[in-house]
Amino acid sequence: MVDTVVPHPLGIVRHVVPGSFDTAVAGVPVVHLPVATEASYGFDEVWTTGRPVQVEQVGDVIVGHEGEYAFAAVHVPAADEYAVAVRDSYLELLNAVIGLGYPEVFRIWNTVGRINEPNENGLEIYRDFCLGRAEAFDKLGTTLPAGTGVGSPVAGITVHLLSRRTRGQVAIENRRQVPAYEYPRQYGPRSPSFARATRLPETGQLFVSGTAGILGHATVHRDDLLGQIRVTAENLEVLTGDLQALTYVKVYVRSEHDLPTVRRECQRLFAPEASVVYVVTDLCRAELLVEIEGVAVG
Numbered sequence: 001m002v003d004t005v006v007p008h009p010l011g012i013v014r015h016v017v018p019g020s021f022d023t024a025v026a027g028v029p030v031v032h033l034p035v036a037t038e039a040s041y042g043f044d045e046v047w048t049t050g051r052p053v054q055v056e057q058v059g060d061v062i063v064g065h066e067g068e069y070a071f072a073a074v075h076v077p078a079a080d081e082y083a084v085a086v087r088d089s090y091l092e093l094l095n096a097v098i099g100l101g102y103p104e105v106f107r108i109w110n111t112v113g114r115i116n117e118p119n120e121n122g123l124e125i126y127r128d129f130c131l132g133r134a135e136a137f138d139k140l141g142t143t144l145p146a147g148t149g150v151g152s153p154v155a156g157i158t159v160h161l162l163s164r165r166t167r168g169q170v171a172i173e174n175r176r177q178v179p180a181y182e183y184p185r186q187y188g189p190r191s192p193s194f195a196r197a198t199r200l201p202e203t204g205q206l207f208v209s210g211t212a213g214i215l216g217h218a219t220v221h222r223d224d225l226l227g228q229i230r231v232t233a234e235n236l237e238v239l240t241g242d243l244q245a246l247t248y249v250k251v252y253v254r255s256e257h258d259l260p261t262v263r264r265e266c267q268r269l270f271a272p273e274a275s276v277v278y279v280v281t282d283l284c285r286a287e288l289l290v291e292i293e294g295v296a297v298g
Contacts, residue, residue: 008066009028009046010029010047010053010064010065010066010070011029011047011071012029013031013033013046014031015035015036015044015277016034016036016042017036019032022075023062024062025055028055028064029063029071029073031160033152034152034154035150035152035279037281047162049066049068052066053066058100059092059096060092061093061096063097063100069102070100070162071160072093072163073093073159074093074158075156075157076156076158076159078156080119081120081121081123082128083129084132085132086128087133089157090136090137090159091139091140094142097163098140101165103163103165104166105145105162106145106146106162106207107146107198107207108159108160109147109161110148111150111151111157112126112151113151113153114152114155115129115150116151116285116286126284127189130149130192131189131190134190145194145198146171146207146208147193147209147210148210149192149210150252150281150282151282152282153282162207164200168201169198169201170198170199171197172196172197172199174235176216176235177196177215177217179196180196181194183217196209197239205296205297206240206295207295208240208293210252210293211235211236211239211291211293212232212283212285212290213229213288214231214235219287219288223289225261225290226265228289228290232290240296242298246270246274246296247273247294248275248294248295249276250279251266251291251292252290253278253280253281254288255289262278
C-alpha cells in the first residue's frame with residue numbers, strides 16, 4: 001500500500017513457483033518472480049493507491065502511475081555476465097520514471113537469478129549485478145533508495161520499484177552497520193547501492209530494506225539461524241524504533257527446513273495484526289540464512 005482511499009492497483013508482484021521471469025501489462029503492470037518453492041508459498045503483492053492509474057510501456061519498462069506515485073519494472077534476460085545489461089536496464093528503468101515526472105525513487109527490489117553462482121568469468125552473479133547497478137546510479141547521480149536483492153533458481157534478473165513526484169524523502173542508515181555503498185572491496189568490484197531504509201515524511205511510512213544478520217560489514221552467527229534472526233531483529237529495531245511499527249513484513253528464508261523456526265520467531269517478534277509473508281529463496285550472501293524487509297508507519 002502506498003496511499004489508499006479507494007484502492008486502485010498501481011502494480012502487482014506475483015511470487016510464483018519457478019517457471020520464468022515475466023513482466024506484462026494486464027490493465028495494470030504485473031511482475032512474475034519465480035521464487036516460491038511450491039505453490040503453497042506463492043502470493044501476490046499488490047501496491048495500491050487512492051487515485052486512478054495510467055499504464056504505459058516505455059521501451060522495455062512497464063509503468064503504472066497516478067500523478068504522485070509510480071510503479072515500474074524491467075527484466076534483464078539470462079546472460080553469461082550481467083554488468084553492462086544491468087547498467088543499461090537500470091538506466092532505462094530510472095529514466096522512464098524520471099521522464100514521466102516521478103524522479104524520487106524510494107524503494108527498489110532486485111530479484112537475481114542464481115545469485116550466488118559464478119558468471120562465465122568466475123565473478124559471483126550478485127557482484128556482477130552490483131557492478132552494473134552502481135554504474136547506473138553513478139551516471140544519473142540519483143539518491144540511493146531502500147533496496148532488496150534476493151535470488152531465484154531461474155536465470156535472469158527483474159527489477160521493480162516505487163517512485164513519486166514529491167521531493168523530500170529521507171534515506172536512513174543503521175549505526176550498527178557500514179552503509180552498503182561503503183563496503184570494502186572484499187565484497188566485489190562495486191559496493192551494493194542502496195540505503196538501509198527510506199522515510200516518506202508526509203505519510204509517516206518507512207520502507208525498510210532487506211535486513212540481515214550483519215554488523216559493520218560482516219555476517220555474524222554463520223550456521224546459527226536463531227543468532228541471525230536475533231541480530232536481524234535488532235537491526236530492524238534500530239531502523240524502525242519499534243518492531244511493532246512494522247505493518248507489512250516480508251521474510252526471505254534460504255532453506256525450507258528453517259521455515260518453521262523462522263515463522264515461530266516472527267510470530268513472537270512482530271505485531272499480531274502485521275501482515276507477514278514468507279519466501280524461500282537464495283540470499284545475496286551465501287552464508288545468510290534469513291533476511292527481512294518491511295513497511296512501518298508512525
